[in-house]
Amino acid sequence: MKIYKAGIIGYGGMAGNHEKVMRVDYDRMKLKGIYDIAESRLNAAQEQGYHAYSSREELLEDPEIDVVIIAATNEVHKDLAIAALRAGKHVLVEKPVTMSSEELEEIMEVAKDCCGLFTIDQNRRTNKDYILMRRSVESGKIGKPYVIESRVEGSRGMPAGWRTKKEQGGGMMLDWGVHLIDQLMNMYNDKVVSVYCKMFSVHYDEVDDNFRMTMTFESGLVAHIEVSTNNYIKHPRWYVLGTEGTLVINDWDCKGEIVRCLDKDNKWGVEIAETKAGPTKTMAPRSPETVQTFELSAPEDVTDNLTVVYNQLLDAVEGKSELTIKAEQTLRVMKVMEAAFESAAKDEAVKVNI
Protein backbone atom coordinates (compact mmCIF):
# COMPACT_ATOMS: atom_id res chain seq x y z
CA MET A 1 0.00 0.00 0.00
CA LYS A 2 1.36 3.38 -0.99
CA ILE A 3 1.57 5.82 1.89
CA TYR A 4 0.92 9.30 0.58
CA LYS A 5 2.69 12.37 1.92
CA ALA A 6 0.75 15.52 2.68
CA GLY A 7 1.80 19.13 3.08
CA ILE A 8 -0.46 21.65 4.79
CA ILE A 9 -0.62 25.32 3.86
CA GLY A 10 -2.10 27.34 6.71
CA TYR A 11 -1.45 25.71 10.06
CA GLY A 12 -4.20 27.05 12.31
CA GLY A 13 -7.06 25.42 14.17
CA MET A 14 -8.49 23.26 11.38
CA ALA A 15 -5.04 22.22 10.18
CA GLY A 16 -4.40 21.00 13.73
CA ASN A 17 -7.38 18.70 13.25
CA HIS A 18 -5.93 17.37 9.98
CA GLU A 19 -2.56 16.86 11.69
CA LYS A 20 -4.14 14.85 14.51
CA VAL A 21 -6.23 12.67 12.22
CA MET A 22 -3.25 11.84 10.00
CA ARG A 23 -1.08 11.13 13.05
CA VAL A 24 -3.59 9.09 15.06
CA ASP A 25 -6.30 7.65 12.84
CA TYR A 26 -4.96 7.26 9.35
CA ASP A 27 -2.39 5.03 7.67
CA ARG A 28 -2.81 5.91 4.02
CA MET A 29 -1.48 9.47 4.25
CA LYS A 30 1.00 11.07 6.63
CA LEU A 31 1.86 14.70 7.16
CA LYS A 32 5.34 15.68 6.05
CA GLY A 33 5.43 19.43 6.45
CA ILE A 34 3.77 22.77 6.85
CA TYR A 35 3.85 26.22 5.40
CA ASP A 36 2.24 29.15 7.21
CA ILE A 37 2.84 32.89 6.89
CA ALA A 38 2.99 33.10 10.71
CA GLU A 39 6.38 32.21 12.13
CA SER A 40 4.77 31.03 15.37
CA ARG A 41 2.85 28.38 13.45
CA LEU A 42 5.99 27.22 11.62
CA ASN A 43 7.72 26.91 14.98
CA ALA A 44 4.79 24.91 16.33
CA ALA A 45 5.01 22.54 13.36
CA GLN A 46 8.74 22.11 13.82
CA GLU A 47 8.32 21.38 17.52
CA GLN A 48 5.86 18.63 16.56
CA GLY A 49 8.50 17.10 14.32
CA TYR A 50 7.25 18.28 10.93
CA HIS A 51 9.26 19.99 8.23
CA ALA A 52 8.65 23.76 8.28
CA TYR A 53 8.90 25.09 4.73
CA SER A 54 10.24 28.60 4.36
CA SER A 55 7.86 29.44 1.51
CA ARG A 56 4.83 28.00 -0.19
CA GLU A 57 7.00 27.45 -3.29
CA GLU A 58 9.39 25.30 -1.28
CA LEU A 59 6.49 23.10 -0.17
CA LEU A 60 5.02 22.90 -3.67
CA GLU A 61 8.40 22.03 -5.20
CA ASP A 62 9.00 19.18 -2.76
CA PRO A 63 8.66 16.07 -4.97
CA GLU A 64 7.77 13.92 -1.94
CA ILE A 65 4.52 15.83 -1.34
CA ASP A 66 1.59 14.11 -3.08
CA VAL A 67 -1.34 15.96 -1.52
CA VAL A 68 -1.55 19.62 -0.53
CA ILE A 69 -4.15 20.46 2.09
CA ILE A 70 -5.11 24.11 2.00
CA ALA A 71 -6.33 25.21 5.41
CA ALA A 72 -5.44 28.90 5.28
CA THR A 73 -8.05 31.63 5.52
CA ASN A 74 -10.69 31.76 2.78
CA GLU A 75 -9.43 34.73 0.76
CA VAL A 76 -6.23 32.89 -0.23
CA HIS A 77 -7.75 29.48 -1.11
CA LYS A 78 -8.05 30.24 -4.82
CA ASP A 79 -4.43 31.32 -5.39
CA LEU A 80 -3.06 28.52 -3.26
CA ALA A 81 -5.19 25.86 -4.95
CA ILE A 82 -4.17 27.02 -8.41
CA ALA A 83 -0.48 27.11 -7.45
CA ALA A 84 -0.68 23.62 -5.95
CA LEU A 85 -2.48 22.18 -8.99
CA ARG A 86 0.06 23.79 -11.32
CA ALA A 87 2.81 22.18 -9.23
CA GLY A 88 1.27 18.80 -10.08
CA LYS A 89 -0.17 18.05 -6.63
CA HIS A 90 -3.51 16.59 -5.59
CA VAL A 91 -5.34 19.32 -3.72
CA LEU A 92 -7.79 19.23 -0.82
CA VAL A 93 -9.15 22.69 -0.04
CA GLU A 94 -10.97 23.57 3.15
CA LYS A 95 -14.50 24.87 2.96
CA PRO A 96 -15.70 27.35 1.84
CA VAL A 97 -13.70 26.37 -1.19
CA THR A 98 -13.39 30.00 -2.34
CA MET A 99 -14.88 33.44 -1.76
CA SER A 100 -17.15 33.20 -4.82
CA SER A 101 -18.36 30.89 -7.59
CA GLU A 102 -16.23 32.87 -10.03
CA GLU A 103 -13.08 32.06 -8.09
CA LEU A 104 -14.04 28.41 -7.98
CA GLU A 105 -14.59 28.37 -11.73
CA GLU A 106 -11.05 29.72 -12.16
CA ILE A 107 -9.67 26.79 -10.18
CA MET A 108 -11.82 24.33 -12.13
CA GLU A 109 -10.51 25.74 -15.41
CA VAL A 110 -6.90 25.27 -14.26
CA ALA A 111 -7.64 21.80 -12.86
CA LYS A 112 -8.72 20.62 -16.34
CA ASP A 113 -5.12 20.92 -17.55
CA CYS A 114 -3.43 19.52 -14.44
CA CYS A 115 -2.69 15.93 -13.51
CA GLY A 116 -3.63 16.33 -9.84
CA LEU A 117 -7.15 15.88 -8.47
CA PHE A 118 -9.02 18.68 -6.77
CA THR A 119 -11.49 18.15 -3.93
CA ILE A 120 -13.00 20.05 -1.06
CA ASP A 121 -13.33 19.32 2.64
CA GLN A 122 -17.12 19.10 2.87
CA ASN A 123 -16.56 16.85 5.86
CA ARG A 124 -20.00 17.38 7.37
CA ARG A 125 -21.49 15.01 4.84
CA THR A 126 -20.29 12.32 7.24
CA ASN A 127 -21.86 13.81 10.39
CA LYS A 128 -23.95 11.20 12.21
CA ASP A 129 -26.91 13.51 12.82
CA TYR A 130 -27.11 14.29 9.09
CA ILE A 131 -26.84 10.65 8.04
CA LEU A 132 -29.44 9.66 10.64
CA MET A 133 -31.84 12.33 9.33
CA ARG A 134 -31.19 11.30 5.75
CA ARG A 135 -31.66 7.59 6.35
CA SER A 136 -34.77 8.18 8.45
CA VAL A 137 -36.38 10.37 5.79
CA GLU A 138 -35.37 7.92 3.07
CA SER A 139 -36.95 5.06 5.06
CA GLY A 140 -40.33 6.58 4.14
CA LYS A 141 -41.65 6.54 7.72
CA ILE A 142 -42.71 10.17 7.58
CA GLY A 143 -44.07 9.87 4.04
CA LYS A 144 -42.97 12.51 1.55
CA PRO A 145 -40.95 15.26 3.22
CA TYR A 146 -42.09 18.79 2.40
CA VAL A 147 -40.13 20.92 4.90
CA ILE A 148 -36.67 20.19 6.29
CA GLU A 149 -35.42 22.52 9.00
CA SER A 150 -31.69 22.43 9.70
CA ARG A 151 -30.25 24.55 12.49
CA VAL A 152 -26.89 25.11 14.12
CA GLU A 153 -26.94 27.41 17.11
CA GLY A 154 -24.21 28.69 19.38
CA SER A 155 -24.26 31.28 22.14
CA ARG A 156 -20.64 32.41 22.29
CA GLY A 157 -20.46 34.75 19.31
CA MET A 158 -17.87 34.26 16.59
CA PRO A 159 -14.16 33.67 17.21
CA ALA A 160 -12.21 36.93 16.94
CA GLY A 161 -10.09 37.48 13.84
CA TRP A 162 -10.80 36.63 10.23
CA ARG A 163 -14.25 35.13 10.87
CA THR A 164 -15.48 38.67 11.64
CA LYS A 165 -13.91 40.23 8.50
CA LYS A 166 -15.73 40.43 5.19
CA GLU A 167 -12.60 40.58 3.02
CA GLN A 168 -11.38 37.28 4.49
CA GLY A 169 -14.67 35.49 3.95
CA GLY A 170 -15.96 35.79 7.50
CA GLY A 171 -19.56 35.39 8.64
CA MET A 172 -21.79 32.46 9.31
CA MET A 173 -23.12 31.90 5.78
CA LEU A 174 -19.63 31.09 4.51
CA ASP A 175 -18.58 29.34 7.70
CA TRP A 176 -21.57 27.11 8.54
CA GLY A 177 -24.09 27.86 5.80
CA VAL A 178 -21.75 26.17 3.35
CA HIS A 179 -21.98 22.90 5.31
CA LEU A 180 -25.72 22.95 5.88
CA ILE A 181 -26.55 23.84 2.27
CA ASP A 182 -24.09 21.23 1.01
CA GLN A 183 -25.71 18.53 3.17
CA LEU A 184 -29.16 19.14 1.71
CA MET A 185 -27.98 19.59 -1.87
CA ASN A 186 -26.07 16.35 -1.49
CA MET A 187 -29.21 14.61 -0.25
CA TYR A 188 -31.39 16.00 -3.05
CA ASN A 189 -29.69 16.28 -6.39
CA ASP A 190 -32.56 18.48 -7.49
CA LYS A 191 -32.48 22.02 -8.85
CA VAL A 192 -32.81 24.89 -6.40
CA VAL A 193 -35.39 27.31 -7.78
CA SER A 194 -35.67 30.01 -5.14
CA VAL A 195 -33.70 31.42 -2.21
CA TYR A 196 -34.83 33.83 0.46
CA CYS A 197 -32.47 34.88 3.22
CA LYS A 198 -32.46 37.26 6.15
CA MET A 199 -29.01 38.02 7.51
CA PHE A 200 -28.29 39.69 10.83
CA SER A 201 -25.14 41.36 12.09
CA VAL A 202 -26.14 41.55 15.73
CA HIS A 203 -22.72 41.85 17.35
CA TYR A 204 -20.32 42.33 14.40
CA ASP A 205 -20.28 45.16 11.89
CA GLU A 206 -18.99 43.55 8.73
CA VAL A 207 -20.49 40.10 8.46
CA ASP A 208 -23.55 38.01 9.30
CA ASP A 209 -23.47 36.38 12.72
CA ASN A 210 -26.99 34.92 12.23
CA PHE A 211 -29.01 34.05 9.20
CA ARG A 212 -32.30 32.45 8.28
CA MET A 213 -32.57 31.09 4.79
CA THR A 214 -35.34 29.32 2.91
CA MET A 215 -34.42 27.48 -0.24
CA THR A 216 -36.94 25.72 -2.46
CA PHE A 217 -36.13 22.75 -4.65
CA GLU A 218 -37.83 22.18 -8.00
CA SER A 219 -39.82 19.31 -6.45
CA GLY A 220 -41.43 21.81 -4.08
CA LEU A 221 -39.44 20.64 -1.07
CA VAL A 222 -38.56 23.56 1.20
CA ALA A 223 -35.35 23.65 3.22
CA HIS A 224 -35.15 26.13 6.05
CA ILE A 225 -31.62 26.72 7.30
CA GLU A 226 -30.66 28.78 10.32
CA VAL A 227 -27.31 29.56 11.89
CA SER A 228 -27.02 31.65 15.04
CA THR A 229 -24.14 32.61 17.30
CA ASN A 230 -26.04 34.30 20.12
CA ASN A 231 -28.83 31.85 20.70
CA TYR A 232 -29.13 30.91 24.38
CA ILE A 233 -32.05 28.53 23.96
CA LYS A 234 -31.69 26.01 21.17
CA HIS A 235 -34.10 24.59 18.63
CA PRO A 236 -33.64 20.97 17.56
CA ARG A 237 -30.79 20.30 15.10
CA TRP A 238 -33.25 18.76 12.59
CA TYR A 239 -37.03 19.03 12.29
CA VAL A 240 -38.65 17.45 9.26
CA LEU A 241 -42.31 17.49 8.24
CA GLY A 242 -43.56 14.73 6.00
CA THR A 243 -46.98 13.89 4.63
CA GLU A 244 -47.30 11.05 7.16
CA GLY A 245 -45.21 12.04 10.11
CA THR A 246 -42.67 14.27 11.79
CA LEU A 247 -39.00 13.75 12.59
CA VAL A 248 -36.96 15.49 15.21
CA ILE A 249 -33.26 15.09 16.02
CA ASN A 250 -32.40 17.24 18.98
CA ASP A 251 -28.67 17.63 18.84
CA TRP A 252 -25.34 16.29 17.58
CA ASP A 253 -25.80 13.33 19.95
CA CYS A 254 -28.54 12.12 17.58
CA LYS A 255 -31.28 11.67 20.17
CA GLY A 256 -34.59 12.05 18.47
CA GLU A 257 -37.79 10.45 17.29
CA ILE A 258 -40.17 9.95 14.44
CA VAL A 259 -43.87 10.17 15.09
CA ARG A 260 -45.87 8.53 12.32
CA CYS A 261 -49.57 9.07 11.88
CA LEU A 262 -51.63 5.86 11.77
CA ASP A 263 -55.12 7.17 11.04
CA LYS A 264 -54.96 9.34 7.98
CA ASP A 265 -58.67 10.11 7.85
CA ASN A 266 -59.31 12.82 10.34
CA LYS A 267 -62.35 11.97 12.34
CA TRP A 268 -63.69 15.17 13.77
CA GLY A 269 -66.54 15.02 16.22
CA VAL A 270 -69.07 17.84 16.41
CA GLU A 271 -67.89 18.90 19.82
CA ILE A 272 -65.04 21.36 20.27
CA ALA A 273 -62.18 20.27 22.57
CA GLU A 274 -61.39 22.22 25.69
CA THR A 275 -57.59 22.66 25.81
CA LYS A 276 -55.21 24.86 27.76
CA ALA A 277 -55.36 27.13 24.72
CA GLY A 278 -59.10 27.37 25.11
CA PRO A 279 -61.70 25.69 22.92
CA THR A 280 -60.26 24.39 19.62
CA LYS A 281 -60.77 21.57 17.16
CA THR A 282 -57.71 22.03 14.94
CA MET A 283 -55.16 22.12 17.73
CA ALA A 284 -56.79 19.55 19.97
CA PRO A 285 -54.38 16.80 21.05
CA ARG A 286 -54.44 13.55 19.15
CA SER A 287 -55.16 10.30 20.94
CA PRO A 288 -52.04 8.18 21.49
CA GLU A 289 -53.29 5.08 19.64
CA THR A 290 -53.40 7.04 16.37
CA VAL A 291 -49.61 7.49 16.17
CA GLN A 292 -46.56 5.29 16.22
CA THR A 293 -43.29 6.55 17.72
CA PHE A 294 -39.81 5.41 16.68
CA GLU A 295 -36.87 6.37 18.87
CA LEU A 296 -33.78 7.54 16.99
CA SER A 297 -30.18 7.21 18.08
CA ALA A 298 -26.70 7.64 16.62
CA PRO A 299 -25.97 5.28 13.72
CA GLU A 300 -23.13 3.06 14.86
CA ASP A 301 -21.88 2.07 11.43
CA VAL A 302 -21.04 5.65 10.41
CA THR A 303 -17.48 6.95 10.48
CA ASP A 304 -17.59 10.68 11.09
CA ASN A 305 -14.04 11.66 10.49
CA LEU A 306 -11.74 13.38 7.99
CA THR A 307 -10.48 9.95 6.98
CA VAL A 308 -13.63 9.60 4.85
CA VAL A 309 -12.68 12.74 2.94
CA TYR A 310 -9.09 11.52 2.53
CA ASN A 311 -10.25 8.08 1.36
CA GLN A 312 -12.50 9.45 -1.38
CA LEU A 313 -9.53 11.49 -2.68
CA LEU A 314 -6.98 8.68 -2.52
CA ASP A 315 -9.41 6.12 -3.97
CA ALA A 316 -9.93 8.47 -6.91
CA VAL A 317 -6.15 9.01 -7.23
CA GLU A 318 -5.75 5.21 -7.42
CA GLY A 319 -8.58 4.93 -9.95
CA LYS A 320 -10.73 2.82 -7.60
CA SER A 321 -13.68 5.22 -7.68
CA GLU A 322 -14.67 8.72 -8.60
CA LEU A 323 -14.31 11.63 -6.21
CA THR A 324 -17.45 11.90 -4.11
CA ILE A 325 -16.81 15.53 -3.20
CA LYS A 326 -16.71 17.21 -6.58
CA ALA A 327 -15.99 20.81 -7.50
CA GLU A 328 -19.21 20.90 -9.58
CA GLN A 329 -21.23 20.17 -6.43
CA THR A 330 -19.55 22.89 -4.41
CA LEU A 331 -20.02 25.29 -7.32
CA ARG A 332 -23.79 24.86 -6.94
CA VAL A 333 -23.49 25.45 -3.19
CA MET A 334 -21.46 28.64 -3.81
CA LYS A 335 -24.15 29.86 -6.21
CA VAL A 336 -26.89 29.23 -3.65
CA MET A 337 -24.92 31.19 -1.05
CA GLU A 338 -24.50 34.04 -3.53
CA ALA A 339 -28.26 34.01 -4.10
CA ALA A 340 -28.68 34.18 -0.31
CA PHE A 341 -26.45 37.27 -0.11
CA GLU A 342 -28.38 38.83 -3.00
CA SER A 343 -31.70 38.02 -1.35
CA ALA A 344 -30.56 39.49 1.97
CA ALA A 345 -29.36 42.68 0.26
CA LYS A 346 -32.61 43.12 -1.70
CA ASP A 347 -34.85 41.78 1.05
CA GLU A 348 -36.73 39.66 -1.43
CA ALA A 349 -36.79 36.09 -2.67
CA VAL A 350 -34.44 35.43 -5.59
CA LYS A 351 -35.56 33.08 -8.37
CA VAL A 352 -32.69 30.84 -9.40
CA ASN A 353 -31.99 27.78 -11.51
CA ILE A 354 -29.05 26.15 -9.75
Ligand SMILES: NC(=O)c1ccc[n+]([C@@H]2O[C@H](COP(=O)([O-])OP(=O)(O)OC[C@H]3O[C@@H](n4cnc5c(N)ncnc54)[C@H](O)[C@@H]3O)[C@@H](O)[C@H]2O)c1
Ligand atom coordinates in the same frame (compact mmCIF):
# COMPACT_ATOMS: atom_id res chain seq x y z
N1 LIG B 1 -14.13 21.61 7.51
C1 LIG B 1 -14.36 22.14 8.70
O1 LIG B 1 -15.13 21.59 9.47
C2 LIG B 1 -13.64 23.38 9.11
C3 LIG B 1 -13.60 23.77 10.46
C4 LIG B 1 -12.90 24.93 10.79
C5 LIG B 1 -12.29 25.68 9.80
N2 LIG B 1 -12.38 25.29 8.51
C6 LIG B 1 -11.76 26.08 7.43
O2 LIG B 1 -10.34 25.98 7.56
C7 LIG B 1 -9.73 27.21 7.15
C8 LIG B 1 -8.87 27.73 8.28
O3 LIG B 1 -9.70 27.96 9.41
P1 LIG B 1 -9.06 27.96 10.88
O4 LIG B 1 -10.20 27.97 11.81
O5 LIG B 1 -8.06 26.88 10.99
O6 LIG B 1 -8.35 29.39 10.88
P2 LIG B 1 -7.06 29.81 11.69
O7 LIG B 1 -7.09 31.30 11.74
O8 LIG B 1 -6.97 29.06 12.96
O9 LIG B 1 -5.84 29.33 10.76
C9 LIG B 1 -5.57 29.89 9.52
C10 LIG B 1 -4.06 29.84 9.31
O10 LIG B 1 -3.78 30.18 7.95
C11 LIG B 1 -2.59 30.95 7.94
N3 LIG B 1 -2.52 31.68 6.67
C12 LIG B 1 -3.27 32.74 6.26
N4 LIG B 1 -2.90 33.11 5.02
C13 LIG B 1 -1.92 32.25 4.62
C14 LIG B 1 -1.16 32.10 3.45
N5 LIG B 1 -1.32 32.93 2.41
N6 LIG B 1 -0.25 31.12 3.39
C15 LIG B 1 -0.06 30.28 4.43
N7 LIG B 1 -0.74 30.38 5.57
C16 LIG B 1 -1.67 31.34 5.68
C17 LIG B 1 -2.72 31.83 9.19
O11 LIG B 1 -1.46 32.35 9.57
C18 LIG B 1 -3.28 30.82 10.18
O12 LIG B 1 -2.27 30.15 10.89
C19 LIG B 1 -10.87 28.13 6.74
O13 LIG B 1 -11.07 28.04 5.38
C20 LIG B 1 -12.06 27.55 7.50
O14 LIG B 1 -13.29 27.85 6.90
C21 LIG B 1 -13.02 24.14 8.15
